[in-house]
Amino acid sequence: MQLSCIKHLLMGITRKTKSVKRLLQLFEQTNNAISVVELVKRLDQEMSKTTVYRILDRLEDEGILHFFIGKDGLKWFAKCRGESSPSLPLNSHPHFQCQNCGKTECLFIDISIPPIANFTIEAAEILLIGLCEDCLS
Amino acid sequence: MQLSCIKHLLMGITRKTKSVKRLLQLFEQTNNAISVVELVKRLDQEMSKTTVYRILDRLEDEGILHFFIGKDGLKWFAKCRGESSPSLPLNSHPHFQCQNCGKTECLFIDISIPPIANFTIEAAEILLIGLCEDCLS
DNA sequence: TACTTAACGCAACTTAGTTGCAAATATAAA
DNA sequence: TTTATATTTGCAACTAAGTTGCGTTAAGTA
Numbered sequence: 001m002q003l004s005c006i007k008h009l010l011m012g013i014t015r016k017t018k019s020v021k022r023l024l025q026l027f028e029q030t031n032n033a034i035s036v037v038e039l040v041k042r043l044d045q046e047m048s049k050t051t052v053y054r055i056l057d058r059l060e061d062e063g064i065l066h067f068f069i070g071k072d073g074l075k076w077f078a079k080c081r082g083e084s085s086p087s088l089p090l091n092s093h094p095h096f097q098c099q100n101c102g103k104t105e106c107l108f109i110d111i112s113i114p115p116i117a118n119f120t121i122e123a124a125e126i127l128l129i130g131l132c133e134d135c136l137s
Numbered sequence: 138m139q140l141s142c143i144k145h146l147l148m149g150i151t152r153k154t155k156s157v158k159r160l161l162q163l164f165e166q167t168n169n170a171i172s173v174v175e176l177v178k179r180l181d182q183e184m185s186k187t188t189v190y191r192i193l194d195r196l197e198d199e200g201i202l203h204f205f206i207g208k209d210g211l212k213w214f215a216k217c218r219g220e221s222s223p224s225l226p227l228n229s230h231p232h233f234q235c236q237n238c239g240k241t242e243c244l245f246i247d248i249s250i251p252p253i254a255n256f257t258i259e260a261a262e263i264l265l266i267g268l269c270e271d272c273l274s
Numbered sequence: 275t276a277c278t279t280a281a282c283g284c285a286a287c288t289t290a291g292t293t294g295c296a297a298a299t300a301t302a303a304a
Numbered sequence: 305t306t307t308a309t310a311t312t313t314g315c316a317a318c319t320a321a322g323t324t325g326c327g328t329t330a331a332g333t334a
Contacts, residue, residue: 013280018330019282048284053323073212118273125264126262127263128260128261129262136257152301188312212291
């Protein structure tokens with residue numbers, strides 16, 4: 001095994017290609033989550049949808065992005081920030097979707113899941129739906 | 138407007154067809170949720186998938202079934218029972234999916250969602266993932 | 275600069291879910 | 305029981321999200 005292989009194992013294997021940088025840029029510009037459908041649409045002139053899907057997978061593997069399933073069953077991605085919700089398993093946290101404007105984001109509120117007899121809970125996917133600050137007024 | 142129309146408005150418009158009865162039978166045989174994909178597969182010889190989708194929609198409109206999105210983004214249906222989780226909005230309740238055997242069911246445990254400043258929460262979709270009693274041992 | 279291998283684009287594919295329309299059938303009225 | 309009629313069904317074709325295989329391109333290393 002060559003040194004470069006070891007480096008790859010340690011550092012992840014993502015090459016900082018033009019496409020990767022462009023995609024990361026979109027996530028750096030916002031704290032909101034972005035749906036894959038939206039990303040494919042926004043990047044339509046810049047890269048193929050296959051590339052979008054594959055880059056998202058890699059960034060997720062590396063712990064740079066995480067994903068969750070939105071109200072509609074579509075996949076959404078958001079940056080991993082250090083935070084998580086204390087009482088939830090696996091450093092997870094709830095997400096919020098505004099039913100009016102569609103704004104979708106991570107929440108770091110604490111929600112505690114009571115133990116359930118004869119079950120082990122290893123993950124909690126919590127999606128709160130309502131109106132965001134902008135849509136309330 | 139004829140009397141029959143008024144009756145329809147009051148009672149819902151579901152005719153108790155052979156297909157409706159068959160589909161309801163599947164839900165009466167279990168307290169678990171069933172994915173649409175599974176229903177289409179199980180009923181493949183008895184009705185078209187279009188019919189499965191349309192009956193599920195109608196039974197949901199009438200409050201006989203409810204649905205939620207599973208871990209994989211697929212739609213699952215379950216019977217509406219009188220119960221709900223006290224602290225959740227809109228008479229909703231959490232759902233559980235066993236990551237080993239796939240068993241999926243309604244939970245009526247109480248999970249309270251803390252208020253979030255400047256947001257109104259109108260629905261909470263909570264999916265707990267872990268091991269069921271059968272898969273624990 | 276040249277080499278190696280990850281990353282990319284494309285086209286074709288899979289799967290969940292939807293739609294339009296003509297034919298079948300459940301229900302109410304006669 | 306028969307008739308009328310509006311709902312329900314099946315079919316085939318479609319849409320949309322997401323995946324795969326493969327030949328080509330380009331990033332990172334020597």
